[in-house]
Amino acid sequence: MSKFFDEALEESRLSRAAVRVRHVILGICFCLTLGAMGYVFVKIDRELDRSASVNSDNVTWTLAQIEVDALKLQRAVILASERPSDPAALDDLRLAFDIFYSRFNILSRSDQLRSLPVTSSLREELWSQGAFFERVTPLIDGDDATLGAAVPALRVEMDTITDRVREQVVGSLQTLMEAGDSRRTELRRSLQVFASASLGLLGLMAALSLVIILQNRAQSRRSETTERAIHNLRATIESSLDALIIADVHGQITDCNGAAEALFGRSRDEVRRVRFAQLLGRDGHDDPLASLHHMIRSNAPELQDGRLQMAASRADGGRVPVEVALAEAKGASGEPMFIAFIRDISERIEREESLRKARNDALKGEEAKSRFLAVMSHEMRTPLNGLIAATELLQSSTDLDQRQSWLSEIVLSCGWAALDQVNNVLELTRLGSEQSASYQVTDFSPVQVIRDLMLQNHPHAAKRGNILQFEEPETPVAKVSAPRQLFLRVLYNLIGNAIKFTDAGSVTVRLATDLRDGGSRLHLTVSVIDTGIGIAEGDLERIFHNFETLDASYARMREGTGLGLGIAKLSAEAMGGTIRVSSALGKGSTFTFDVTLPVAVEAPAHARDDAPLAEDEVPALNILVVEDNPINSLLLTEMLRLRGHTVTTAADGVEAVEHAAAIAFDMILTDISMPRMDGLEATRIIRREGLCRTIPIIGVTANASPDKMPEFLGAGMTDVLVKPITRAALVAVIANYARGTARTRQRPAPAPDVAVPVINADVFSETLEEMGRDFVERIADRLLHETESVIIQLEDLGSVGSFADAGKAAHKTAGAAAAIGLSGLHSALASYERAANECDATAASSALDDIRRILPRTVAELRDKGLALALSRAAAE
Template sequence: MLPTISPIITRIKIYSLIGVIAWSAVVLGTLYWNVTDSKRQAYELAKQSAVDNFKKDRATRLWSTSHGGIYVTPTEKTPPNPYLAHVPDRDVVTTTGKKLTLMNPAYMIREMMSDYSKLYGVKGKITGLIVLNPINTPDQWEINAIKSFAKGAEEAVEIQDIDGHPFLRLMRPMWMTKGCKKCHGHLGFKEGDLRGGVSIAVPMAPYLQVVKKKINILILLYSVIWISGLVGIYFIFSRSKIYAIEKNRSEESIRSLNLELEHRIDERTKELQEKEARLSAIVTSSPEAIITVNERREIESANPEVEKLFGYTKKELIGHNVNTLVPADHRGQHDQYIKKYLLTLKSELIGSGRQIMGQHKDGHNFPLYLAIRHTRLGKHHFFTGMMHDLTKEVEAERLLKQAKEQAEQANEAKTHFLANMSHELRTPLNAILGFTQMLQRDPYLNEAQQDALNIIGKSGQHLLLLINDVLDISKIEAGGTVALVQKSFDLQVLLQNVVDMFSVHAASKQLLFKVKKDNPLPRVISTDEGKLRQILINLLGNAFKFTEKGEVTLRVRSESQSEHSHQLHFAIEDTGMGIEEEHLENIFSPFVQTKEGAAKPAGTGLGLSISRQFIQLMGGSISAKSTPGQGSVFSFDISVVIAEDSEEQGNSSSDQRIIGLAPDQPPFRILVVEDIQESRTFLVNLLKNIGFHVKEAVHGKQGVELFHAWQPHLIWMDLRMPVMDGYEAIHQIKQTEAGKDTVIIALSAHVLKDEREKIFQLGCDGFLSKPYTEQDLFAMMAKHLGVRFQHEGDKNSSLASQTPQAFLDIPEDIKKKLLASAALLDQNACLAILDQMQSTDPTEIARLKAMIKNYNFEDVEKRLI
């Protein structure tokens, strides 16, 4: 029996071996094709990225060329181009004195691509065999590409290593145009000449990484498929071997063998039917709509999801053109895609997914996702499409976009609301603080009156800080920034001022207030003094607010980081009520207060949030730890620069009160344009008391008329006024020849950035935000007019040294009239007489007017007698 069965077994082994080889070839071939296709796709994507970058650079260059280049502010990074020295107007100065330099297209593209390369890794430049700037000299590959352009080539593409990393390099020619002559005409180029090319280098690393991952997945997948096939072949081999042996052994019982074979055939048929049924079930139960189309665009098969998606039955679809499922205006494009692919077997749509429009049986169109795969069986081509409805996704995207727009509108509305509220609060606050400062200038107030004015001033400043807190947190929430104002100041003085501020509060609550310096502190440092002061006030204020007994300690320590920089560590410790642990992580959020904090008055919930933002802005961090019932510790650190230790720190005359104009100056004419009576009265009286000649207007139109009639040296211009606002008034004045030389400083309780930009575009010379201090106001006048002031304590101050004898030169008849009117307590008569004494020292006249307005007639008599 064995000699008979051996040839059969041998043939089975041969067939099995052939099957293994064929199966392996199919798997390896398919794997190779997929790997090759993945690499090709990576190459095509990289090339497309290079082409997109080229188009972007070309559009930018053409735009710049059509405008003759662009002018920018010269900086260390973008200095005037020495290679454009031959170009007229390379460097210009604007009417406002701003210096600009010309950037030709090549210069602009080079700077732009330098930043673009740092951000995204894509390199690029404009180059040629003859270049204006040596930095644009081509490398060997670019030289070869330019030479190929001269021979008619339209593009050069190659993958090369740059600095040890693979890049796809693409270069296209650049021809001499009329707009290029301005910068490159002197190099010998004529219009139409090949001037060089635009080179783009796209890093291949991201694409190769994706390809590598995809190849690993393909290898794993095809390994599983290959092993599964081998198992199947082995199974068939084993079964065939057994079948042959059994057949040989059963030759004598052929009938029973036939019955057995028929039984087995039935089983195999059933297995095949089950496999086919399973495959059909997979397709049928797939959540994706799956459709198969032949090269004639006829539908070969469709699963139930297709019926649900489009509303047609399977019978209505099979054999019909797939264009039935596409809107009429898209059908021609769809046919072109298939025709083109059948001719070239290349299409960016095959093997990838995209969003298209489908048409339902009832005629309505809807968005759907379509992924197409191509299969070729002999001479026939089949396209399998997997689809799903995108209606919900598109609607969700629309709603998300709508929600985003609504959120942006709400944020903008909030910003404008806060700005308007700021204006409404700052306007009366300007009058309160302004008249407080005027009253504080009166040397004849007693100590109680001065204390009362100090309380009013401090309360007003506290209200201003609260307004600024709200605006700062609004900027932070809107994604904006709060500026850091660096300046040098005496750290010891700042700490002492803060200590003095809270010492009275500590005494009133019978608390012990300690200041501990763990090591010697630098005296003069450079950072934002105002923000550091506000941080300390916020944290100490909270400590005293929530501490009813015990002590509050301010601990300061300095840590040297380098020769010129230190790290300052602050800790505010208290023995107050403490904070629950679950509240600690939220206390730095805006408007968040603990239960105990909400029960306390005068709290906004902004102090800790703003303090943290300021500390982070100053390069530091803040933390808090607390034990309920025992107290809290807030610690923060900031980086500071050690400044020059000057003995004059904080002692300059600019920090002292201004009491008048310095002698030997021309009479300055000042026009105040302000509709709010309180603000106007304060500003007019303040300027008159200092010695300026002042006129006032209640709206912009009257201000323009007074400007033409009086020709003032400086105009204080409010922006929001009836009849004519400040914007239009500034515009009309600056349109005149005289107005161009007249200083205009805007006054506004609005603090929005776009408002400031608008007034400066109109030609305004300065901006002062309400409420302002007299120091800010006088500093602005000194800056723009060059006016000099006398300060308290000046050795050469005429007011500091004057005695009653200094007024003996007043005409006797006028002095008698003034004394008589003062004796009668006639305020109006006294002021009218003083208006006739313009030849006398204007500063002393201002002092006398202040006494009369405050009904200090006894002091007037003492100065005149």
């Protein structure tokens, strides 16, 4: 470890030496720059003066020559006028004119003279059309006689021209002098700006130099601080409880701390002589350093907070579980190196193992409790189904007076409530979790729910001598849109609990409401007040725990499992509400349920009459039937067409979605379980968009389990028909939704656990009446042949463990059997489907034996009913 810190200190010293070298170089550069700038300034100033002087002299001479040439021409004209017949005088005149003419040509070609008055004004005067040069040039180029005759007039004109030339030359010289002075002034100003900029640049360089010096001093202070920090860090790492080792890129260990010496049982020199892989290892990794580096870079899921569990090898041959974190760095030479932080986790693993064992023991106890609860609930389901079925038969087959009807309604209502409680207990773990959102949301009246609960609990309260009363709000209470099942479960448990712990007293249910969020949400406060035995303050929290009763004597005196209040609390929380309790021993208790629910949207006035139509009032509808079983599809299609409806068929959910996107149907009847895409997924897709997103979608299934209904309705189905589909049920559901209303039926009652007949006489007779004997014979014969094939298919699939495919095959045939009333065959196939879905090979084998036994019995009874069947020998036997 000292080597690592020595390298860092050496690097700090080298850094300070480099700073001093930079200072010297910066000073030299500053001096050189200043000298170069002064030299350039003087040189430029001298050259500008020289250039200005040369140009000025040349222009002045040219202007002076113009006046001299004009005077020479005037003198030549005067001499020619005195000797008009002398050819020599005339030739001198021509020469003087040519020089004067050429001088003006030079003016036009000179950039320096172009803007002067002598060029811009005088030249134009002399050279313009009809001016001096245009008039005189022909005379100069003519003969001597003509020129001699024109000399007197030319002499007069030259006087004027000479004066004009002198005036323009003087003016041009003055202009030239002013321009020269202006240029020199501008040049000197530019030089001054240049000098100022140079001085500013020098000042900036000086400021930068000062900043650099200050930064260097700060860096020196930081270097000193770094040295102190390095010394402190060295002491910290050496005193660290975690082991630390440093390795190069090849896995050779270069240094370590004292904790590493203790962990590996080796001295520092011994550790430096070995490789990383010799000290740390992991099963399946030949090079643990490279593997760990790769995992850290790829953020592998094996890492826990950037650490990986490995095994450390001690000098005595022992193996210690450790947790390793790896960091990559660079040494003073720039080569990569790896720093591994190693922690001994043997004690932590022992603690985790102890906690894991305790958790497993607790889970086993919870599992045993859950199994007991499930068995108890299933055992209760059978007598409850019998009670409900017997009561319904009593109401439908016996003439009851008013009081008997009232009592039978109470029995039936209590039976349904008890069955709901049994089903809810089975879903206890679902409450309070994310799955609570799957409960069906319906529109219901809170007041009516409480009234029904008061009616159900009235006999129980009267038996214990209690007065049961409901204090309703004075103003009407709007309907709410929420999971009615959860709301009912909360109040059912609170009211039942109050009655159970009150004798010869009173139980009062008080409802208070207020609208919130502009009337879109309704806040409900339901208080259940009893005058019972009360609860001690220390037990107010404990009473909401599942399977919790207050004490042994209390439990013996008051029957119960301790689930009621726990279920109520979880149900309330699943709705977003809370339950509060206040109580005093011997004075009674008050349980208050607070919840805020959305107000149900009122249906339009024209749609409020939601009574179903009579059968003869139902209009002809365009209906889509989605069924993968050809027998079911044919049977359902014929039943609908006999009643005047137009029917389109689809073999699975994919075809259903395609048809629904292209045709505006009035209603869709769809099976639940189908290949490629089931009815639930097809319903979800249809509800998203398209022509059929708002029409009634009726599910058709043989699975009438109550716990499945929220899933079906939650997928977007309007209602569910349970196979076998009777004529009355089909007519009722079409009449119910023919107006386009979307009412939700009560969940179908589970069939009572009684012996299933081979043939459902009502369904079979109705099918014969509807379809005719020939049609039924053809369908039954086809179904029985299909069942023979399915038995072979189930044997093959079961032998290889393909229970999923076997369950689908059984489901398909079971639905067809139920459709024409072959209840025994349907029951056996449904039992096989359930066993296959649970991957229970024993139950599936038993159900397959039942299918084999029921098939010949079904054939026999069909023949007894007069059907001519062309069957194989195996089916007939």
